[in-house]
Amino acid sequence: MNDRIDPPFFKKLILAILMIAVSVAGLLGWSYFQRSSDKEDSPRESTPMTMSPAERRWQAFLSENFAGDRACVECHSEQFDAQQRSGHSRTATPMAESSLAQILNGKSYDDPRRDQSFSFSREQDQFFVSTIDAGREVKFPVTWLLGSGTHARTPVSIDPGSGLGVEFRWTWFANLEALGVTPDHERFDDYQPGTLDCFGRPLGKTQVRACVTCHMTAVPPEEIPASREHFLANVGCERCHGPRKKHVELAHQGRAEESPPLFTYDDPEEYMDRCAQCHRDETNIPSDTAPHELARFQPYGLKRSRCFQESSMTCSTCHDPHDRVSTDRAQYRRICLSCHSSSEQTACPIEPAGKCIECHMPAVEWSSGIEFHDHEIRVP
Numbered sequence: 001m002n003d004r005i006d007p008p009f010f011k012k013l014i015l016a017i018l019m020i021a022v023s024v025a026g027l028l029g030w031s032y033f034q035r036s037s038d039k040e041d042s043p044r045e046s047t048p049m050t051m052s053p054a055e056r057r058w059q060a061f062l063s064e065n066f067a068g069d070r071a072c073v074e075c076h077s078e079q080f081d082a083q084q085r086s087g088h089s090r091t092a093t094p095m096a097e098s099s100l101a102q103i104l105n106g107k108s109y110d111d112p113r114r115d116q117s118f119s120f121s122r123e124q125d126q127f128f129v130s131t132i133d134a135g136r137e138v139k140f141p142v143t144w145l146l147g148s149g150t151h152a153r154t155p156v157s158i159d160p161g162s163g164l165g166v167e168f169r170w171t172w173f174a175n176l177e178a179l180g181v182t183p184d185h186e187r188f189d190d191y192q193p194g195t196l197d198c199f200g201r202p203l204g205k206t207q208v209r210a211c212v213t214c215h216m217t218a219v220p221p222e223e224i225p226a227s228r229e230h231f232l233a234n235v236g237c238e239r240c241h242g243p244r245k246k247h248v249e250l251a252h253q254g255r256a257e258e259s260p261p262l263f264t265y266d267d268p269e270e271y272m273d274r275c276a277q278c279h280r281d282e283t284n285i286p287s288d289t290a291p292h293e294l295a296r297f298q299p300y301g302l303k304r305s306r307c308f309q310e311s312s313m314t315c316s317t318c319h320d321p322h323d324r325v326s327t328d329r330a331q332y333r334r335i336c337l338s339c340h341s342s343s344e345q346t347a348c349p350i351e352p353a354g355k356c357i358e359c360h361m362p363a364v365e366w367s368s369g370i371e372f373h374d375h376e377i378r379v380p
């Protein structure tokens with residue numbers, strides 16, 4: 001939600017596509033994307049039966065290199081169990097299989113900012129949203145649900161043929177335990193009937209790829225249809241440790257040490273760079289980020305802190321990267337004091353044994369009641 005990469009080119013492209021789509025539109029929303037790919041007459045979900053040679057090569061690449069999280073449990077159960085608790089393991093779910101699909105099935109939702117209502121249905125293994133647009137009912141398949149729901153879950157659809165997508169206007173908020181308007185979609189309150197805007201924010205190919213690259217372990221190259229079986233969903237072990245099939249095979253023969261780590265996390269700068277690919281630092285925060293939104297980008301903040309700059313701190317100093325974030329403040333205070341109570345390092349002149357986080361890493365509201373702790377540790 002709210003990654004604002006909005007190259008005007010894609011806006012234009014989508015508009016052009018929509019002009020055509022509207023004139024041929026059937027009742028199924030995919031037609032909003034139709035003719036976007038000149039090779040195909042109708043959007044398709046590819047099945048193993050109909051896979052092209054390129055798709056088969058991609059599938060072979062996945063199965064030859066990736067072992068999947070379950071393959072790690074027998075030897076690394078501690079990391080595996082922690083990972084199951086972390087949002088990383090649930091950050092992209094096929095919509096029809098999500099718990100949200102069960103909750104919404106058969107219900108409808110009135111948009112609080114538009115004179116519009118959405119109805120939901122689960123049919124076989126697909127999930128649909130429908131609405132009345134330009135005087136007729138339009139029905140759209142919802143393919144993915146992004147976010148574990150710690151804060152929120154936002155649905156998106158990706159058209160396998162064209163690679164274009166849409167971020168829906170309704171998001172499930174944990175703090176409301178209900179649907180609300182997807183953050184930043186207020187700017188789509190006024191929309192052009194008969195276009196994809198009636199469902200939400202159209203996503204160009206680049207935007208679709210950005211979303212899934214940050215929420216998944218492996219994403220197929222652009223020439224492969226963006227259908228479900230070509231993705232490795234969620235931020236799994238192999239997103240942070242690289243493809244480890246060889247390691248699993250060698251470990252089974254007692255030769256694990258012959259598969260050296262693909263990525264190491266010993267150097268704090270390198271460590272930060274890896275997390276910042278998704279959590280973002282000064283190199284990739286959206287250019288229109290408002291100051292109060294910066295707390296969402298932990299590597300950005302931490303890298304600006306003297307604590308990081310003048311020690312060898314990483315995210316692991318305070319978090320187990322495999323686990324859910326702890327909210328045990330006494331534990332964080334102990335970590336602060338491990339550096340800030342010795343004679344060489346500065347102690348706090350205000351509350352040397354107080355609640356460090358409240359003053360030095362305060363929670364900041366980002367949007368819709370969702371808060372992030374400011375990781376730029378500094379004098380308040």
Ligand code: HEC
Pocket residue numbers: 067068069071072073074075076237238241244245247248251252256257258259260261262263
């Ligand atoms: C059959 C047992 C076994 C399985 C299965 C296994 N590992 Fe390992 N792994 C080991 C052993 C043994 C070591 C220690 C190797 C060494 O000392 O160099 C290790 C070390 C590691 C390390 C630390 C060193 C490094 O390579 O970075 C990581 C990370 C790791 N494994 C990830 C994984 C992942 C991810 C999976 C699942 C895809 C997995 N392992 C599956 C046995 C296993």
Ligand code: HEC
Pocket residue numbers: 085086087088090091146147148149150151213214215216235239240271274275276277278279315316319321323324325
């Ligand atoms: C491929 C993108 C990606 C990478 C790389 C990544 N993260 Fe994440 N991280 C996410 C996403 C997406 C979420 C939100 C998960 C959710 O839906 O709850 C997240 C959530 C988290 C959380 C909160 C987990 C919880 O459930 O409380 C922590 C902590 C975290 N990441 C730490 C790290 C650290 C440390 C690194 C680097 C070693 C890292 N992440 C690398 C994408 C990534």
Ligand code: HEC
Pocket residue numbers: 001002003087146147148149150151152153154155156167207210211212214215277278279280296
């Ligand atoms: C640059 C990487 C990046 C991109 C691009 C990105 N996300 Fe995320 N997303 C994250 C990270 C990291 C988190 C966890 C921290 C946070 O909530 O900001 C996250 C969190 C979320 C959450 C909240 C999860 C929870 O319950 O806490 C949702 C929902 C979400 N993203 C949806 C999307 C959608 C939809 C898109 C595309 C339109 C998208 N994201 C694009 C990295 C990204």
Ligand code: HEC
Pocket residue numbers: 069072073076079080081083088235236237238239240241265316321322
């Ligand atoms: C968000 C990134 C991320 C994910 C996902 C992730 N790891 Fe790690 N892993 C790390 C980092 C960073 C370290 C280095 C630990 C440190 O700095 O304390 C590490 C260390 C390890 C180690 C070495 C043990 C140690 O304490 O040094 C093993 C083994 C391991 N991970 C296995 C796994 C397995 C198995 C999974 C999936 C169940 C997994 N990791 C998922 C980031 C990740």
Ligand code: HEC
Pocket residue numbers: 306307308310311312313317332335336337338339340344345346356357360361377378379
């Ligand atoms: C790994 C060691 C380490 C840890 C852990 C650590 N810091 Fe620091 N911190 C430093 C160093 C080094 C400096 C700069 C020199 C100094 O002030 O001692 C610093 C500086 C600071 C400053 C002054 C910042 C400025 O801009 O002048 C504050 C405030 C601070 N730390 C608070 C905290 C809090 C709160 C925590 C726990 C959430 C924490 N630190 C954890 C090492 C650490």
Ligand code: HEC
Pocket residue numbers: 333336337340346347348349350351352353354355356357358359360379380
């Ligand atoms: C009630 C708010 C509050 C709490 C709680 C608090 N601090 Fe501070 N801290 C401050 C303020 C304000 C300053 C700046 C004082 C000044 O410059 O006169 C400060 C300064 C610091 C400094 C920089 C000192 C220097 O001279 O550069 C460090 C380090 C620090 N705090 C660490 C901590 C740690 C560790 C904790 C938890 C044990 C903590 N603080 C708890 C408000 C707080």
Ligand code: HEC
Pocket residue numbers: 272275279295298299302313314315316317318319325326327328329332335357361371372373374375
């Ligand atoms: C000095 C300690 C410290 C370091 C280092 C640190 N964090 Fe945190 N982090 C915290 C604290 C404290 C919280 C708030 C926990 C709570 O809710 O009580 C937090 C919360 C989070 C959250 C949950 C969302 C939020 O902001 O409340 C994420 C995600 C996260 N950290 C990621 C990271 C990543 C990624 C890194 C490395 C770039 C990192 N953290 C480094 C102390 C740290």
